Amino acid sequence: ADTNNGTVPTPLTNYLDTQYFGEISIGSPAQMFNVVFDTGSANLWVPSQSCSPFSTACFTHNRYDASKSRTYIENGTGFSIQYASGNVRGFLSEDVVVVGGIPVVQVFAEATALSAMPFIFAKFDGVLGMGYPNMAIDGITPVFDRIMSQHVLKEEVFSIYYSRDPKRSPGGELVLGGTDPNYYTGSFNYMNTRQTGKWELTMKGVSVGREMMFCAEGCTAVIDTGSSYITGPASSVSVLMKTIGAQLDESGYKVNCDTVKTLPSVTFHLGGQEYSLTQEDYILWQSQIEGEVCTVTFRGLDVPPPTGPIWILGANFIARYYTEFDRRNNRIGFATAV
Numbered sequence: 001a002d003t004n005n006g007t008v009p010t011p012l013t014n015y016l017d018t019q020y021f022g023e024i025s026i027g028s029p030a031q032m033f034n035v036v037f038d039t040g041s042a043n044l045w046v047p048s049q050s051c052s053p054f055s056t057a058c059f060t061h062n063r064y065d066a067s068k069s070r071t072y073i074e075n076g077t078g079f080s081i082q083y084a085s086g087n088v089r090g091f092l093s094e095d096v097v098v099v100g101g102i103p104v105v106q107v108f109a110e111a112t113a114l115s116a117m118p119f120i121f122a123k124f125d126g127v128l129g130m131g132y133p134n135m136a137i138d139g140i141t142p143v144f145d146r147i148m149s150q151h152v153l154k155e156e157v158f159s160i161y162y163s164r165d166p167k168r169s170p171g172g173e174l175v176l177g178g179t180d181p182n183y184y185t186g187s188f189n190y191m192n193t194r195q196t197g198k199w200e201l202t203m204k205g206v207s208v209g210r211e212m213m214f215c216a217e218g219c220t221a222v223i224d225t226g227s228s229y230i231t232g233p234a235s236s237v238s239v240l241m242k243t244i245g246a247q248l249d250e251s252g253y254k255v256n257c258d259t260v261k262t263l264p265s266v267t268f269h270l271g272g273q274e275y276s277l278t279q280e281d282y283i284l285w286q287s288q289i290e291g292e293v294c295t296v297t298f299r300g301l302d303v304p305p306p307t308g309p310i311w312i313l314g315a316n317f318i319a320r321y322y323t324e325f326d327r328r329n330n331r332i333g334f335a336t337a338v
């Protein structure tokens with residue numbers, strides 16, 4: 001597809017407001033994969049045809065078959081990612097990857113072992129990291145950097161829209177090279193990234209209702225399109241949960257659904273602006289067999305210094321605030337999503 005005026009939209013699927021993924025192809029003829037466009041990482045990996053049949057998570061997803069691609073280039077270097085929630089192991093290969101109609105020759109990882117947790121819950125096949133090159137494992141040039149060096153984009157930016165309503169189509173949209181005015185209103189507020197090389201900002205505080213409760217001395221906020229929720233230091237999140245009367249059970253914090261409408265807003269103070277999430281934005285309301293279950297989409301996560309302590313603003317934040325990631329100016333822009 002020709003890049004209309006240098007911007008390229010890719011529709012995303014919204015799975016239960018917790019996983020947003022879009023389609024790419026690898027190889028010739030094209031082998032299709034659903035990937036999360038993840039600003040919290042910088043590598044591309046997909047399950048491999050040669051993954052062990054015992055790896056259930058691999059088996060239940062689309063797998064790349066090098067022997068079926070005439071543009072495959074062998075590499076074979078080892079690859080492994082240790083996530084907080086699981087791990088991926090495999091080897092590197094090279095082939096033509098097409099994102100939003102733009103082809104790049106890309107080094108990526110074929111996953112031969114995917115930990116059952118959490119990947120058996122993944123509706124997507126793999127991950128396409130949209131982070132900076134210095135985050136890339138094995139020093140591989142990331143996909144977006146390869147696209148930028150083709151000079152086909154109007155601007156060296158990409159933007160993400162995540163829908164809040166699973167019934168709404170598309171479930172989201174990635175735009176390479178610009179933004180999509182159909183999905184935001186008003187103007188963008190921009191902030192420079194805290195340090196070049198990571199999609200993270202300096203946050204000035206987190207308030208609950210009208211009370212500044214956390215990060216008053218300043219802290220780091222990572223804008224992570226690959227995380228479902230918002231995470232903060234475990235101690236802060238547990239105080240926040242106590243404040244809103246949430247109980248922690250094995251699958252996260254829950255509140256009584258009929259208290260939802262009384263819950264306070266949670267506000268993130270970024271770059272002189274206040275980004276509030278109402279209970280609509282941070283409560284996942286599910287009708288289950290045992291009745292209505294209301295999950296609070298915050299999680300405690302302690303990231304050790306020097307990286308931490310950090311707050312990670314994930315999908316539920318991005319669904320409210322349309323986000324532009326600007327590689328040219330090393331800044332992030334937010335506008336109110338519609």
Ligand SMILES: CC(C)(C)OC(=O)N[C@@H]1CNC[C@H](C(=O)N(Cc2cccc(Cl)c2Cl)C2CC2)C1
Pocket residue numbers: 018019036038039040041042081082083085118119121122123127135224225226227228
């Ligand atoms: C240090 C380094 C390894 C680079 O850190 C990262 O890569 N950090 C990644 C940062 N972004 C979120 C990534 C993540 O948690 N998942 C798992 C996941 C997320 C939501 C829902 C599901 Cl089902 C799953 Cl499996 C990948 C899918 C993106 C980890």
